[in-house]
Amino acid sequence: MEAFVQYLFSGLTNGAIYAVIAIGFSMLYSATELINFAHGEFVMLGALGLVTLWGGLHLPLPAAFALTVAGAALVGFLFERTAIRTVKKPHPIVLVIITVGASIFLRGGAMMIWGKDAHSVPPFSGHPPIDVAGAKLLPQSIWILVIAVVLAVGLFYFYRRTLTGKAMQATAINKWGAWLSGIPSERMVLLAFVMSTGLGATAGVIIAPITMCSYDMGTMLGLKGFCAAMLGGIGSLWGALAGGFTLGIVEALAVGYVSSAAKDAVAFILLLLILYIKPSGLFGTADASRF
Protein backbone atom coordinates (compact mmCIF):
# COMPACT_ATOMS: atom_id res chain seq x y z
CA MET A 1 0.00 0.00 0.00
CA GLU A 2 2.79 2.39 0.96
CA ALA A 3 4.63 1.52 -2.21
CA PHE A 4 1.49 2.08 -4.25
CA VAL A 5 0.92 5.54 -2.76
CA GLN A 6 4.57 6.37 -3.36
CA TYR A 7 4.25 5.36 -7.03
CA LEU A 8 1.07 7.36 -7.27
CA PHE A 9 2.82 10.49 -5.96
CA SER A 10 5.68 10.15 -8.38
CA GLY A 11 3.21 9.44 -11.19
CA LEU A 12 1.16 12.51 -10.37
CA THR A 13 4.28 14.70 -10.27
CA ASN A 14 5.61 13.49 -13.61
CA GLY A 15 2.08 13.49 -14.99
CA ALA A 16 1.67 17.17 -14.16
CA ILE A 17 4.89 17.94 -16.05
CA TYR A 18 3.75 15.89 -19.06
CA ALA A 19 0.39 17.64 -18.88
CA VAL A 20 1.93 21.13 -19.04
CA ILE A 21 4.13 20.08 -21.98
CA ALA A 22 1.14 18.42 -23.67
CA ILE A 23 -1.00 21.54 -23.28
CA GLY A 24 1.69 23.54 -25.09
CA PHE A 25 1.84 20.99 -27.91
CA SER A 26 -1.89 20.85 -28.18
CA MET A 27 -2.35 24.61 -28.19
CA LEU A 28 0.08 25.08 -31.03
CA TYR A 29 -1.38 22.19 -32.98
CA SER A 30 -4.90 23.52 -32.83
CA ALA A 31 -3.82 27.00 -33.90
CA THR A 32 -1.44 26.00 -36.69
CA GLU A 33 -1.75 22.24 -37.38
CA LEU A 34 1.96 22.13 -36.62
CA ILE A 35 3.72 19.53 -34.47
CA ASN A 36 6.63 21.38 -32.94
CA PHE A 37 9.45 18.87 -32.50
CA ALA A 38 11.49 21.61 -30.82
CA HIS A 39 8.96 21.86 -27.99
CA GLY A 40 11.06 19.72 -25.65
CA GLU A 41 13.95 22.11 -26.20
CA PHE A 42 11.89 24.93 -24.70
CA VAL A 43 11.41 22.78 -21.59
CA MET A 44 15.19 22.49 -21.47
CA LEU A 45 15.57 26.27 -21.91
CA GLY A 46 13.18 26.81 -19.00
CA ALA A 47 15.11 24.50 -16.69
CA LEU A 48 18.54 25.85 -17.63
CA GLY A 49 17.27 29.44 -17.54
CA LEU A 50 16.23 28.90 -13.94
CA VAL A 51 19.62 27.32 -13.20
CA THR A 52 21.32 30.53 -14.33
CA LEU A 53 18.92 33.18 -13.05
CA TRP A 54 17.96 31.64 -9.73
CA GLY A 55 20.78 29.21 -8.99
CA GLY A 56 23.58 31.35 -10.47
CA LEU A 57 22.55 35.02 -10.24
CA HIS A 58 20.38 34.54 -7.11
CA LEU A 59 17.46 36.58 -8.39
CA PRO A 60 14.29 36.19 -6.30
CA LEU A 61 12.43 33.06 -7.40
CA PRO A 62 9.30 34.74 -8.87
CA ALA A 63 11.47 37.14 -10.89
CA ALA A 64 13.70 34.33 -12.13
CA PHE A 65 10.61 32.27 -12.99
CA ALA A 66 8.99 35.10 -14.95
CA LEU A 67 12.19 36.14 -16.71
CA THR A 68 12.94 32.56 -17.77
CA VAL A 69 9.47 32.00 -19.20
CA ALA A 70 9.54 35.38 -20.93
CA GLY A 71 12.97 34.64 -22.37
CA ALA A 72 11.87 31.28 -23.76
CA ALA A 73 8.70 32.84 -25.16
CA LEU A 74 10.89 35.44 -26.89
CA VAL A 75 12.90 32.61 -28.46
CA GLY A 76 9.59 31.09 -29.57
CA PHE A 77 8.56 34.45 -31.06
CA LEU A 78 11.82 34.72 -33.01
CA PHE A 79 11.48 31.09 -34.11
CA GLU A 80 8.03 31.69 -35.55
CA ARG A 81 9.09 34.91 -37.27
CA THR A 82 12.33 33.65 -38.80
CA ALA A 83 11.78 29.96 -39.47
CA ILE A 84 8.06 29.20 -39.68
CA ARG A 85 6.50 32.33 -41.20
CA THR A 86 9.14 32.46 -43.94
CA VAL A 87 8.37 28.98 -45.33
CA LYS A 88 6.92 29.35 -48.80
CA LYS A 89 5.20 25.97 -49.04
CA PRO A 90 4.26 24.83 -45.53
CA HIS A 91 4.00 21.13 -46.32
CA PRO A 92 3.86 19.09 -43.08
CA ILE A 93 7.08 17.17 -43.81
CA VAL A 94 8.93 20.44 -44.47
CA LEU A 95 7.67 21.87 -41.18
CA VAL A 96 8.65 18.70 -39.31
CA ILE A 97 12.22 19.02 -40.61
CA ILE A 98 12.37 22.72 -39.79
CA THR A 99 11.26 22.15 -36.21
CA VAL A 100 13.72 19.26 -35.86
CA GLY A 101 16.44 21.54 -37.26
CA ALA A 102 15.42 24.14 -34.68
CA SER A 103 15.63 21.58 -31.91
CA ILE A 104 19.18 20.62 -32.93
CA PHE A 105 20.06 24.31 -33.15
CA LEU A 106 18.66 25.06 -29.68
CA ARG A 107 20.35 22.03 -28.17
CA GLY A 108 23.67 23.05 -29.74
CA GLY A 109 23.23 26.61 -28.49
CA ALA A 110 22.43 25.40 -24.98
CA MET A 111 25.49 23.16 -25.05
CA MET A 112 27.66 26.18 -25.86
CA ILE A 113 26.10 28.33 -23.14
CA TRP A 114 25.67 25.82 -20.31
CA GLY A 115 28.23 23.19 -21.27
CA LYS A 116 27.80 19.44 -21.36
CA ASP A 117 27.56 18.93 -17.61
CA ALA A 118 24.30 18.52 -15.75
CA HIS A 119 23.22 21.25 -13.32
CA SER A 120 20.81 21.23 -10.43
CA VAL A 121 18.83 23.73 -8.37
CA PRO A 122 17.33 23.38 -4.87
CA PRO A 123 13.54 22.92 -4.44
CA PHE A 124 11.35 26.05 -4.47
CA SER A 125 10.74 25.80 -0.72
CA GLY A 126 12.86 24.13 1.95
CA HIS A 127 10.08 22.25 3.77
CA PRO A 128 10.73 18.64 4.73
CA PRO A 129 8.85 15.92 2.80
CA ILE A 130 5.30 15.35 4.03
CA ASP A 131 4.31 11.91 5.26
CA VAL A 132 1.07 10.61 3.72
CA ALA A 133 0.01 7.01 4.44
CA GLY A 134 3.62 6.02 4.90
CA ALA A 135 4.71 7.51 1.60
CA LYS A 136 6.77 10.68 1.20
CA LEU A 137 5.38 13.61 -0.73
CA LEU A 138 8.00 16.16 -1.74
CA PRO A 139 7.02 19.82 -1.36
CA GLN A 140 8.24 20.36 -4.94
CA SER A 141 5.61 17.85 -6.11
CA ILE A 142 2.92 20.01 -4.53
CA TRP A 143 4.34 23.07 -6.27
CA ILE A 144 4.29 21.23 -9.60
CA LEU A 145 0.73 19.94 -9.17
CA VAL A 146 -0.63 23.30 -8.06
CA ILE A 147 1.09 25.19 -10.88
CA ALA A 148 -0.13 22.68 -13.50
CA VAL A 149 -3.72 22.87 -12.33
CA VAL A 150 -3.64 26.68 -12.02
CA LEU A 151 -2.29 26.91 -15.57
CA ALA A 152 -4.99 24.62 -16.95
CA VAL A 153 -7.80 26.46 -15.19
CA GLY A 154 -6.31 29.83 -16.17
CA LEU A 155 -6.16 28.75 -19.81
CA PHE A 156 -9.72 27.49 -19.65
CA TYR A 157 -10.88 30.91 -18.49
CA PHE A 158 -8.66 32.60 -21.05
CA TYR A 159 -10.38 30.67 -23.84
CA ARG A 160 -13.87 31.05 -22.43
CA ARG A 161 -13.93 34.55 -20.97
CA THR A 162 -11.48 36.80 -22.75
CA LEU A 163 -11.88 38.30 -26.20
CA THR A 164 -8.32 37.32 -27.15
CA GLY A 165 -8.96 33.75 -26.07
CA LYS A 166 -12.14 33.56 -28.09
CA ALA A 167 -10.37 35.08 -31.08
CA MET A 168 -7.67 32.46 -30.77
CA GLN A 169 -10.28 29.74 -30.62
CA ALA A 170 -11.92 31.14 -33.73
CA THR A 171 -8.57 31.16 -35.52
CA ALA A 172 -8.05 27.54 -34.52
CA ILE A 173 -11.45 26.52 -35.89
CA ASN A 174 -11.09 28.37 -39.18
CA LYS A 175 -8.23 30.74 -39.90
CA TRP A 176 -9.87 32.26 -42.96
CA GLY A 177 -13.25 32.62 -41.35
CA ALA A 178 -11.67 34.34 -38.36
CA TRP A 179 -9.72 36.67 -40.62
CA LEU A 180 -12.89 37.58 -42.52
CA SER A 181 -14.66 38.53 -39.32
CA GLY A 182 -11.89 40.94 -38.39
CA ILE A 183 -9.65 38.79 -36.20
CA PRO A 184 -5.95 39.33 -36.88
CA SER A 185 -5.44 35.60 -37.32
CA GLU A 186 -1.73 35.87 -38.14
CA ARG A 187 -1.17 37.60 -34.82
CA MET A 188 -3.22 34.91 -33.08
CA VAL A 189 -0.95 32.23 -34.54
CA LEU A 190 2.05 34.17 -33.26
CA LEU A 191 0.42 34.44 -29.85
CA ALA A 192 -0.23 30.69 -29.83
CA PHE A 193 3.46 30.16 -30.58
CA VAL A 194 4.56 32.45 -27.77
CA MET A 195 2.14 30.92 -25.26
CA SER A 196 3.03 27.38 -26.27
CA THR A 197 6.77 27.91 -25.92
CA GLY A 198 6.19 29.80 -22.67
CA LEU A 199 4.24 26.82 -21.33
CA GLY A 200 7.08 24.53 -22.34
CA ALA A 201 9.52 26.73 -20.42
CA THR A 202 7.19 26.73 -17.41
CA ALA A 203 7.30 22.94 -17.39
CA GLY A 204 11.08 23.20 -17.45
CA VAL A 205 11.18 25.67 -14.56
CA ILE A 206 9.00 23.56 -12.26
CA ILE A 207 10.79 20.30 -13.08
CA ALA A 208 14.28 21.80 -12.61
CA PRO A 209 14.58 21.06 -8.85
CA ILE A 210 13.69 17.36 -9.19
CA THR A 211 15.84 16.44 -12.18
CA MET A 212 19.32 16.86 -13.59
CA CYS A 213 19.25 19.81 -15.99
CA SER A 214 21.42 19.45 -19.06
CA TYR A 215 21.31 20.56 -22.68
CA ASP A 216 19.94 17.20 -23.86
CA MET A 217 17.14 16.75 -21.30
CA GLY A 218 14.43 18.13 -23.58
CA THR A 219 14.09 15.53 -26.31
CA MET A 220 12.61 12.70 -24.24
CA LEU A 221 10.41 15.08 -22.22
CA GLY A 222 9.13 16.65 -25.44
CA LEU A 223 8.34 13.28 -27.01
CA LYS A 224 6.53 12.12 -23.88
CA GLY A 225 4.55 15.33 -23.65
CA PHE A 226 3.59 14.72 -27.22
CA CYS A 227 2.45 11.15 -26.38
CA ALA A 228 0.38 12.63 -23.55
CA ALA A 229 -1.22 15.13 -25.93
CA MET A 230 -2.14 12.33 -28.34
CA LEU A 231 -3.40 10.14 -25.53
CA GLY A 232 -5.85 12.77 -24.35
CA GLY A 233 -6.78 13.88 -27.86
CA ILE A 234 -4.65 16.50 -29.53
CA GLY A 235 -6.18 19.94 -29.56
CA SER A 236 -8.16 19.45 -26.35
CA LEU A 237 -7.14 21.28 -23.17
CA TRP A 238 -8.69 18.86 -20.66
CA GLY A 239 -7.58 15.97 -22.86
CA ALA A 240 -3.97 17.11 -22.63
CA LEU A 241 -4.29 17.42 -18.85
CA ALA A 242 -5.89 13.98 -18.50
CA GLY A 243 -3.45 12.45 -20.96
CA GLY A 244 -0.51 13.84 -19.00
CA PHE A 245 -1.71 12.45 -15.68
CA THR A 246 -2.68 9.09 -17.21
CA LEU A 247 0.76 8.74 -18.76
CA GLY A 248 2.53 9.78 -15.56
CA ILE A 249 0.63 7.33 -13.36
CA VAL A 250 0.81 4.37 -15.78
CA GLU A 251 4.53 5.02 -16.19
CA ALA A 252 5.13 5.15 -12.44
CA LEU A 253 3.18 1.92 -11.86
CA ALA A 254 5.05 0.18 -14.69
CA VAL A 255 8.37 1.23 -13.19
CA GLY A 256 7.26 0.05 -9.75
CA TYR A 257 5.63 -3.26 -10.63
CA VAL A 258 7.21 -4.31 -13.94
CA SER A 259 10.74 -3.01 -14.40
CA SER A 260 12.56 0.28 -14.58
CA ALA A 261 13.60 -0.65 -18.13
CA ALA A 262 9.95 -0.21 -19.11
CA LYS A 263 9.91 3.44 -18.02
CA ASP A 264 10.50 5.06 -21.40
CA ALA A 265 8.64 2.41 -23.40
CA VAL A 266 5.29 2.95 -21.63
CA ALA A 267 4.63 6.31 -23.28
CA PHE A 268 5.19 4.97 -26.77
CA ILE A 269 3.22 1.76 -26.23
CA LEU A 270 0.30 3.87 -25.02
CA LEU A 271 0.78 6.13 -28.07
CA LEU A 272 0.54 3.18 -30.47
CA LEU A 273 -2.45 1.70 -28.65
CA ILE A 274 -4.39 4.94 -28.74
CA LEU A 275 -3.53 5.48 -32.41
CA TYR A 276 -4.74 1.99 -33.32
CA ILE A 277 -7.86 1.99 -31.20
CA LYS A 278 -9.05 5.60 -31.04
CA PRO A 279 -6.85 8.06 -32.96
CA SER A 280 -8.88 11.04 -31.76
CA GLY A 281 -7.65 10.34 -28.23
CA LEU A 282 -9.37 9.36 -25.00
CA PHE A 283 -11.16 12.65 -24.62
CA GLY A 284 -11.06 14.14 -28.08
CA THR A 285 -14.26 14.11 -30.08
CA ALA A 286 -12.80 14.96 -33.49
CA ASP A 287 -12.99 18.69 -34.10
CA ALA A 288 -15.65 19.53 -31.58
CA SER A 289 -13.28 19.73 -28.63
CA ARG A 290 -10.58 21.87 -30.18
CA PHE A 291 -9.69 24.97 -28.22
Added chain:
Amino acid sequence: MTPSLKKGVAYALACSAIAGIGLAATNPYHLQVMTFIGINSLLALGLNLLMGYAGQISLGHAAFYGIGAYTTAILTATYGLSPWLSLPMAVAAAALVAFLVGMPTLKLSGYYLGMGTLGFGMIAFIVFREWDGVTGGASGFVGIPPLAVGPLNLSSGRNYFYLVWGVLLVAILVCRRIIDSRTGRALRAIHDSENAARAVGVGTMHLKLQVFVFSAAVAALAGFLYAHYVSFISPGTFDFLMSVRMVTMVVIGGMASIWGAILGASLLTLLPEWLHAFSDLEMVVYGLIMMGVMIVMPQGLTRGILDLYERARERHER
Protein backbone atom coordinates in the same frame (compact mmCIF):
# COMPACT_ATOMS: atom_id res chain seq x y z
CA MET B 1 20.51 7.57 -78.84
CA THR B 2 17.51 5.55 -77.78
CA PRO B 3 16.39 6.04 -74.18
CA SER B 4 17.43 2.54 -73.17
CA LEU B 5 20.88 3.02 -74.66
CA LYS B 6 21.12 6.36 -72.87
CA LYS B 7 20.27 4.65 -69.59
CA GLY B 8 22.82 1.94 -70.27
CA VAL B 9 25.49 4.57 -70.90
CA ALA B 10 24.51 6.36 -67.68
CA TYR B 11 24.91 3.17 -65.66
CA ALA B 12 28.19 2.34 -67.37
CA LEU B 13 29.41 5.84 -66.51
CA ALA B 14 28.27 5.43 -62.90
CA CYS B 15 30.07 2.07 -62.66
CA SER B 16 33.30 3.42 -64.05
CA ALA B 17 33.05 6.50 -61.83
CA ILE B 18 32.75 4.25 -58.76
CA ALA B 19 35.60 2.05 -59.93
CA GLY B 20 37.73 5.12 -60.65
CA ILE B 21 37.04 6.68 -57.25
CA GLY B 22 37.84 3.37 -55.59
CA LEU B 23 41.17 3.13 -57.37
CA ALA B 24 42.08 6.78 -57.00
CA ALA B 25 41.27 7.12 -53.31
CA THR B 26 44.33 6.22 -51.26
CA ASN B 27 43.37 7.87 -48.02
CA PRO B 28 41.55 5.29 -45.84
CA TYR B 29 39.53 8.07 -44.26
CA HIS B 30 38.14 9.11 -47.65
CA LEU B 31 37.24 5.53 -48.46
CA GLN B 32 35.51 5.21 -45.10
CA VAL B 33 33.42 8.34 -45.67
CA MET B 34 32.53 7.13 -49.16
CA THR B 35 31.45 3.78 -47.74
CA PHE B 36 29.20 5.52 -45.23
CA ILE B 37 27.75 7.61 -48.05
CA GLY B 38 26.91 4.34 -49.83
CA ILE B 39 25.21 2.87 -46.76
CA ASN B 40 23.24 6.05 -46.09
CA SER B 41 22.25 6.28 -49.75
CA LEU B 42 20.81 2.81 -49.47
CA LEU B 43 18.75 3.95 -46.47
CA ALA B 44 17.56 7.07 -48.28
CA LEU B 45 16.74 5.07 -51.40
CA GLY B 46 14.41 2.71 -49.55
CA LEU B 47 12.73 5.47 -47.58
CA ASN B 48 12.39 7.58 -50.71
CA LEU B 49 10.26 4.88 -52.31
CA LEU B 50 7.93 5.04 -49.32
CA MET B 51 7.93 8.82 -48.79
CA GLY B 52 8.70 10.32 -52.16
CA TYR B 53 6.65 7.98 -54.31
CA ALA B 54 3.92 6.58 -52.08
CA GLY B 55 3.71 9.72 -49.92
CA GLN B 56 3.72 7.86 -46.59
CA ILE B 57 5.93 9.42 -43.91
CA SER B 58 7.89 7.21 -41.53
CA LEU B 59 9.58 8.73 -38.49
CA GLY B 60 10.76 5.37 -37.22
CA HIS B 61 12.76 3.88 -40.04
CA ALA B 62 15.97 3.70 -38.01
CA ALA B 63 14.28 0.76 -36.26
CA PHE B 64 14.58 -1.39 -39.40
CA TYR B 65 18.18 -0.28 -39.88
CA GLY B 66 18.76 -1.39 -36.30
CA ILE B 67 16.88 -4.68 -36.67
CA GLY B 68 19.08 -5.52 -39.66
CA ALA B 69 22.25 -4.65 -37.79
CA TYR B 70 21.34 -6.35 -34.50
CA THR B 71 19.97 -9.52 -36.13
CA THR B 72 23.16 -10.14 -38.03
CA ALA B 73 25.29 -9.15 -35.03
CA ILE B 74 23.51 -11.64 -32.75
CA LEU B 75 23.44 -14.45 -35.30
CA THR B 76 27.08 -14.15 -36.34
CA ALA B 77 28.81 -13.11 -33.09
CA THR B 78 26.67 -14.91 -30.51
CA TYR B 79 25.67 -18.01 -32.50
CA GLY B 80 28.62 -18.18 -34.89
CA LEU B 81 26.52 -18.28 -38.04
CA SER B 82 28.08 -17.35 -41.39
CA PRO B 83 27.28 -13.72 -42.28
CA TRP B 84 25.93 -14.83 -45.66
CA LEU B 85 23.36 -16.98 -43.89
CA SER B 86 22.47 -14.21 -41.45
CA LEU B 87 21.90 -11.71 -44.29
CA PRO B 88 18.61 -13.24 -45.51
CA MET B 89 17.53 -13.69 -41.90
CA ALA B 90 18.28 -10.06 -41.02
CA VAL B 91 16.32 -8.83 -44.02
CA ALA B 92 13.48 -11.26 -43.32
CA ALA B 93 13.31 -10.19 -39.66
CA ALA B 94 12.95 -6.54 -40.63
CA ALA B 95 10.40 -7.40 -43.33
CA LEU B 96 8.35 -9.45 -40.88
CA VAL B 97 8.36 -6.70 -38.25
CA ALA B 98 7.48 -4.16 -40.94
CA PHE B 99 4.57 -6.33 -42.03
CA LEU B 100 3.22 -6.72 -38.50
CA VAL B 101 3.69 -3.05 -37.60
CA GLY B 102 2.59 -1.80 -40.99
CA MET B 103 -0.78 -3.54 -40.93
CA PRO B 104 -2.31 -1.37 -38.21
CA THR B 105 -0.05 1.68 -38.66
CA LEU B 106 -0.51 2.26 -42.37
CA LYS B 107 -4.24 2.68 -41.83
CA LEU B 108 -3.33 6.06 -40.34
CA SER B 109 -2.43 9.02 -42.50
CA GLY B 110 -0.65 12.36 -42.32
CA TYR B 111 0.60 13.42 -38.91
CA TYR B 112 -1.00 10.38 -37.27
CA LEU B 113 1.08 8.06 -39.46
CA GLY B 114 4.18 10.05 -38.53
CA MET B 115 3.35 9.64 -34.84
CA GLY B 116 2.59 5.93 -35.14
CA THR B 117 5.91 5.23 -36.85
CA LEU B 118 7.68 7.49 -34.33
CA GLY B 119 6.21 5.47 -31.46
CA PHE B 120 7.29 2.22 -33.06
CA GLY B 121 10.81 3.54 -33.70
CA MET B 122 11.14 4.63 -30.07
CA ILE B 123 9.97 1.23 -28.80
CA ALA B 124 12.51 -0.54 -31.03
CA PHE B 125 15.24 1.81 -29.76
CA ILE B 126 14.29 1.09 -26.14
CA VAL B 127 14.37 -2.67 -26.85
CA PHE B 128 17.89 -2.34 -28.33
CA ARG B 129 18.97 -0.36 -25.28
CA GLU B 130 17.32 -2.35 -22.49
CA TRP B 131 17.57 -5.98 -23.67
CA ASP B 132 21.04 -6.30 -22.13
CA GLY B 133 21.46 -10.06 -22.38
CA VAL B 134 20.91 -10.16 -26.12
CA THR B 135 21.80 -6.78 -27.60
CA GLY B 136 24.53 -5.75 -25.18
CA GLY B 137 22.36 -2.91 -23.86
CA ALA B 138 23.43 0.70 -23.78
CA SER B 139 27.15 -0.12 -23.95
CA GLY B 140 26.69 -1.72 -27.36
CA PHE B 141 27.53 -4.94 -29.14
CA VAL B 142 31.18 -5.76 -29.84
CA GLY B 143 32.96 -8.29 -32.03
CA ILE B 144 30.83 -8.54 -35.16
CA PRO B 145 32.94 -10.58 -37.63
CA PRO B 146 34.05 -9.03 -40.94
CA LEU B 147 32.75 -10.25 -44.27
CA ALA B 148 34.72 -12.58 -46.53
CA VAL B 149 34.04 -14.37 -49.82
CA GLY B 150 36.18 -17.48 -49.92
CA PRO B 151 39.79 -16.29 -49.72
CA LEU B 152 38.83 -12.66 -50.47
CA ASN B 153 38.68 -10.61 -47.28
CA LEU B 154 36.19 -7.77 -47.63
CA SER B 155 37.20 -6.02 -44.45
CA SER B 156 39.76 -3.78 -46.14
CA GLY B 157 38.58 -0.25 -46.89
CA ARG B 158 38.65 -0.50 -50.69
CA ASN B 159 36.97 -3.89 -50.97
CA TYR B 160 34.17 -2.88 -48.65
CA PHE B 161 33.70 0.34 -50.60
CA TYR B 162 33.19 -1.70 -53.77
CA LEU B 163 30.82 -4.08 -52.01
CA VAL B 164 28.64 -1.28 -50.64
CA TRP B 165 28.51 0.68 -53.87
CA GLY B 166 27.87 -2.51 -55.87
CA VAL B 167 24.90 -3.28 -53.65
CA LEU B 168 23.74 0.32 -53.96
CA LEU B 169 23.90 0.16 -57.74
CA VAL B 170 21.79 -3.00 -57.79
CA ALA B 171 19.33 -1.36 -55.39
CA ILE B 172 19.08 1.68 -57.68
CA LEU B 173 18.34 -0.60 -60.64
CA VAL B 174 15.64 -2.44 -58.68
CA CYS B 175 14.06 0.83 -57.50
CA ARG B 176 14.05 2.16 -61.07
CA ARG B 177 12.31 -0.99 -62.26
CA ILE B 178 9.70 -0.67 -59.52
CA ILE B 179 9.10 3.02 -60.20
CA ASP B 180 8.67 2.50 -63.94
CA SER B 181 6.33 -0.44 -63.48
CA ARG B 182 2.60 -0.65 -62.96
CA THR B 183 3.28 -0.77 -59.21
CA GLY B 184 5.29 2.45 -59.41
CA ARG B 185 2.49 4.26 -61.19
CA ALA B 186 0.01 2.99 -58.61
CA LEU B 187 2.30 4.27 -55.84
CA ARG B 188 2.37 7.73 -57.36
CA ALA B 189 -1.41 7.60 -57.63
CA ILE B 190 -1.57 6.96 -53.86
CA HIS B 191 0.75 9.90 -53.34
CA ASP B 192 -1.57 12.27 -55.18
CA SER B 193 -4.85 11.00 -53.78
CA GLU B 194 -5.50 7.79 -51.97
CA ASN B 195 -9.23 7.91 -52.57
CA ALA B 196 -8.84 8.54 -56.29
CA ALA B 197 -6.34 5.69 -56.50
CA ARG B 198 -8.78 3.35 -54.78
CA ALA B 199 -11.56 4.51 -57.08
CA VAL B 200 -9.61 3.44 -60.17
CA GLY B 201 -8.93 0.04 -58.67
CA VAL B 202 -5.58 0.34 -56.89
CA GLY B 203 -5.43 -1.87 -53.82
CA THR B 204 -4.00 0.97 -51.72
CA MET B 205 -3.67 -0.78 -48.36
CA HIS B 206 -1.99 -3.81 -49.89
CA LEU B 207 0.37 -1.67 -51.94
CA LYS B 208 1.31 0.65 -49.06
CA LEU B 209 2.12 -2.41 -46.97
CA GLN B 210 4.25 -3.84 -49.76
CA VAL B 211 6.30 -0.69 -50.22
CA PHE B 212 6.66 -0.31 -46.44
CA VAL B 213 8.00 -3.86 -46.16
CA PHE B 214 10.30 -3.32 -49.13
CA SER B 215 11.78 -0.13 -47.72
CA ALA B 216 12.24 -1.85 -44.35
CA ALA B 217 14.09 -4.68 -46.08
CA VAL B 218 16.39 -2.20 -47.83
CA ALA B 219 17.06 -0.48 -44.49
CA ALA B 220 17.88 -3.87 -42.92
CA LEU B 221 20.30 -4.56 -45.77
CA ALA B 222 21.99 -1.24 -45.00
CA GLY B 223 22.06 -2.23 -41.33
CA PHE B 224 23.74 -5.53 -42.24
CA LEU B 225 26.41 -3.71 -44.26
CA TYR B 226 26.92 -1.19 -41.46
CA ALA B 227 27.26 -3.81 -38.71
CA HIS B 228 29.88 -5.87 -40.56
CA TYR B 229 31.79 -2.75 -41.54
CA VAL B 230 32.18 -1.09 -38.15
CA SER B 231 32.05 -4.38 -36.14
CA PHE B 232 30.62 -2.49 -33.15
CA ILE B 233 27.04 -1.23 -32.88
CA SER B 234 25.27 0.64 -30.11
CA PRO B 235 21.63 1.71 -29.74
CA GLY B 236 22.53 5.41 -30.19
CA THR B 237 23.04 4.78 -33.91
CA PHE B 238 19.40 3.76 -34.32
CA ASP B 239 17.63 6.42 -32.25
CA PHE B 240 14.90 8.92 -33.12
CA LEU B 241 17.46 11.37 -34.49
CA MET B 242 18.64 8.75 -36.99
CA SER B 243 15.07 8.29 -38.21
CA VAL B 244 14.81 12.04 -38.62
CA ARG B 245 18.18 12.14 -40.36
CA MET B 246 16.91 9.56 -42.85
CA VAL B 247 13.80 11.62 -43.55
CA THR B 248 15.99 14.70 -43.91
CA MET B 249 18.22 12.95 -46.46
CA VAL B 250 15.18 12.20 -48.60
CA VAL B 251 13.61 15.63 -48.28
CA ILE B 252 16.77 17.73 -48.58
CA GLY B 253 17.89 15.87 -51.68
CA GLY B 254 14.46 16.18 -53.23
CA MET B 255 11.59 13.75 -52.83
CA ALA B 256 10.57 11.29 -55.54
CA SER B 257 14.00 11.38 -57.14
CA ILE B 258 16.58 8.60 -56.88
CA TRP B 259 19.49 10.96 -57.47
CA GLY B 260 17.97 13.35 -54.94
CA ALA B 261 18.06 10.62 -52.30
CA ILE B 262 21.73 9.94 -53.03
CA LEU B 263 22.57 13.65 -53.04
CA GLY B 264 20.78 14.09 -49.72
CA ALA B 265 22.53 11.08 -48.19
CA SER B 266 25.92 12.33 -49.39
CA LEU B 267 25.32 15.81 -47.97
CA LEU B 268 24.11 14.58 -44.62
CA THR B 269 27.07 12.21 -44.34
CA LEU B 270 29.64 14.81 -45.36
CA LEU B 271 28.17 17.69 -43.37
CA PRO B 272 29.12 16.41 -39.90
CA GLU B 273 32.60 15.60 -41.24
CA TRP B 274 33.07 19.16 -42.47
CA LEU B 275 31.49 20.61 -39.35
CA HIS B 276 34.01 18.89 -37.09
CA ALA B 277 36.14 21.93 -37.78
CA PHE B 278 33.59 24.05 -35.91
CA SER B 279 33.81 21.77 -32.85
CA ASP B 280 31.34 23.28 -30.36
CA LEU B 281 29.45 25.14 -33.06
CA GLU B 282 28.79 21.90 -34.94
CA MET B 283 25.23 21.30 -33.76
CA VAL B 284 24.22 24.93 -34.15
CA VAL B 285 25.47 25.09 -37.74
CA TYR B 286 23.91 21.71 -38.57
CA GLY B 287 20.53 22.86 -37.29
CA LEU B 288 20.79 26.16 -39.14
CA ILE B 289 21.60 24.41 -42.43
CA MET B 290 18.66 22.04 -42.00
CA MET B 291 16.27 24.93 -41.39
CA GLY B 292 17.82 27.13 -44.06
CA VAL B 293 17.57 24.59 -46.87
CA MET B 294 13.94 23.86 -46.02
CA ILE B 295 13.00 27.54 -45.84
CA VAL B 296 14.69 28.46 -49.12
CA MET B 297 14.15 25.23 -51.05
CA PRO B 298 11.18 23.33 -49.62
CA GLN B 299 11.20 21.07 -52.69
CA GLY B 300 14.71 19.88 -51.91
CA LEU B 301 18.08 20.71 -53.38
CA THR B 302 17.73 18.97 -56.75
CA ARG B 303 14.50 20.86 -57.57
CA GLY B 304 15.78 24.05 -55.95
CA ILE B 305 19.03 24.13 -57.88
CA LEU B 306 17.23 23.34 -61.15
CA ASP B 307 14.87 26.24 -60.47
CA LEU B 308 17.79 28.58 -59.82
CA TYR B 309 19.47 27.43 -63.03
CA GLU B 310 16.30 27.95 -65.08
CA ARG B 311 15.74 31.40 -63.61
CA ALA B 312 19.34 32.36 -64.38
CA ARG B 313 18.97 31.13 -67.97
CA GLU B 314 15.75 33.09 -68.47
CA ARG B 315 17.43 36.23 -67.24
CA HIS B 316 20.34 35.55 -69.57
CA GLU B 317 18.11 35.09 -72.59
CA ARG B 318 16.20 38.28 -71.92
